[in-house]
Amino acid sequence: MSQHAKSTPFTRLPGFPQVVLKFVKEAKDELKKVTWPTREATIRYTLIVVAASVIVSLIIGGIDFVLEIALESIV
Template sequence: MRIGDIPNKIVDFFKEVGLEIKKVNWPSRQETIKYTLIVIGVSLAVALFLGGLDIVFQYLLNSFLLK
């Protein structure tokens, strides 16, 4: 590969990227909102669960080991 070919290869790469982007099956706005709410809900549930475990272990540690 010659150094002079590099700009052409870069242009070809971005043309191919554009073609591939057109092939993507993008989700609808409704689907995006639904999945976003699911992710937020699951994240909150996991955070509450881990926070609850932290409180329980902190209580146990303070009650039994750190007297």
């Protein structure tokens, strides 16, 4: 009966660590090429998203409130 060496993901894929390191290096290089927004633009976009979220939640809450009152009057 022959004995087999314990198989791990790393022994089945001998180049796996190198592939991961290459991916991380390439991802880092690509992130250096990104044109990042300015601080002011980031703050402005954040405020727009927060305001839009509040407005949408108020609209949905208002619709929910009106439908609740309508259903209570029916039932």
